[in-house]
Amino acid sequence: MDTTKLLSLLRTSISSKSLLKGKLIHQKVVTLGLQNNIALCKNLINFYFSCHYYHYAKLIFKTLEDSLDLSLWNGLMAAYAKNYMFIEALEVFDRLVLHPFLKPDSYTYPSLLKACGGLGRVGYGQxxxxxxxxxxxxxxxxxxxxxVGMYAKCKRFDYGIKVFDEMSERDVASWNTVISCYYQEGQAEKALELFGKMRDSGFEPNSVTLTMVISSCARLLDLERGKEIHEKFVKEGIAFDSYVGSALVDMYGKCGCLEMAREVFDQMPVKNVVAWNALIAGYSSKCDSKSCIELFRRMNEEGVKPTLTTMSCILMSCSRSAKLEHGYVTVGDYFKALALYGDMKESGVKPDAITFTSVLPACSQLAALEKGKEIHKYIAESELETNEIVMGALLDMYAKCGAVDEAFRLENPLSISTMWFSHRKRLLEEDG
Known part of the structure; x- marks a missing residue:
């Protein structure tokens, strides 16, 4: 079996991630005495990385460590950086620097800088x-x-922007990184200005660019500009992925244009959890709890697992809606709140302080003492018994259910009673 055939088989193993097949090929390489063949070793290293057998990849490199083929060193560094093994990438570079006959080249540094950025080692990067x-x-x-990317990862946006300004030649990745720098620094207007310069310089935006600029419009609540960018890339036939779609839903939702948010959302072939959350948040901002719950149900039906952001938006929407309607809330709404809490637990989402303070009043109004006690158990398990607002809501529930003794059986009656009175005071102040 010749080298060409072995290389072809190895590449097939990399794409299929067939560990058994790859190991058999490796064995054949050794049997034929080809373990020092650089091309085969590079592909073996890539194969073991694709199967997450990093130790085997490292052993192959060690047998060739004295090799004068710089691409082997660069390939290993790139594989380490790609797999977020940044310390290992730096270790390879340190050994390369000490090599008597090899020097780093332009293919060495991108992996090295990625490792520095990933580890936040700005000093090393400098x-x-x-x-x-x-x-x-x-x-x-x-x-x-x-x-530029390394400085951005290390939150040294000023250095990153300076390097970008000094670049005689630029690529889309560098434009994206600097637009991201301005966005992360809270300078959304500057990010959009740079996007304009990018287009004027003849660069076509990709999904990363579009996600960032649409998010900048959302931050500025600039509906007109966001709509203009959206219409322009649709007209130019630029395809957008789920990230861009999610950003558009978020932008339209934050700007109060829920019809457009829903339209974009419905057109998305793949709806990730970010898109669901963005639309739910849009309806939540309008206190439309009915739409929030409807979306939440659809989300569950389509097998998308909700996050804490999902639940917080729904609970906040219900809470705001209840406050706007003042004491006109029907009994059925309290049952819905408890049902929602049950759905949340079934979905595997861990309740937090917001959840408990939202659901306990439903127990209070329905005098659902047993349910309240069950929730109390989860509060203890969640180690939230030191949270004043949660404990205030819990004590309020016990009092309204006529179980004052239950409240004072808790560990620290003095501090708890203080919490209760402060909680009641806060509620009275809110009611005006």
Whole structure:
């Protein structure tokens, strides 16, 4: 069996992630005495990384550590960085620097900078930056773009923007990184300004760009600009993925344009949890608890697991709705609140302080003491017995259910009674 055939079989094993098949090929490589063949070793390393057998990949490299093929070193660093094994990537670089006959090249630095960014090692990154200036590799667009990304990951946006401004040549990745820098710094207007310059420079935005600029419009509540960007990329035939779709739903929802939010949402072929949450949040902001619950039910039916954000939006919507209607809430709404709490638990979402303070009043109004006691157990398990608002709601429930003795059986009666009175005072102040 020749090298070409073995390489072909190895590549098939990488795509299929067939560990048994790959190991048999590795065994054949050793049997034929081809364990020092660089091309085969590179593919074996990639194969073991694809199967998460990192130790085997490292052993293959160690047998060739004295190899003068720099691409082998770069390939291992890239594989480590891609798999978030940043410390290991730095260790390979440290050994490379000490190699008597090899020097890092432009393919070495992107992986190294990714590792520095992933570990938040801005000091190390700055040393590399100095080296890149000295060697001239900073002029390479991919290296410079990686440098911008490293500074952004380390939250040193000022340095990242400076590197970008000094780049003689740019790519879409570098534009995206700097737009992200401005967005994360809270300068959404600047992010949109840079997007305009990107388009003027002839660069086509990708889904990362569009997600960021639409999110910037959402942050500024700039419906007109967001709509304009949306219409423009639809007209130009730029396809958008679930991330862009989610950002659009969020933007339209935050700007109060729920018809458009729903339209985009309905058009999405794949609806991720972010899109569901964005639409629920949009209806929640309008205190439309009916639509929130309807969406929540659809979400469950379609097998999308809700998050704490989902539940918080629904509970906040119900809470706001109840407050707006003042004491006109029907008994049925309290049953819905308890049913929603049950759905939440069945969905595997862990209740938090907001959940408990929202559901306990339903127990109070329905005098559902047993249900209240059950919730009390979950509060204890969630270690929320030191939360004043939760404990205030719990004590209020016991009092309204006529079980004052139950309340004072808790561990610290003095502090708890203080919580209760402060909770009642807060409620009276809210009622005006």
């Amino acid at each position: 040393l590399i930056h100095t080296q890149l200036i000295r060697t001239g590799f900073v002029l390479d667009v991919v290296v410079a773009s990686s440098l």
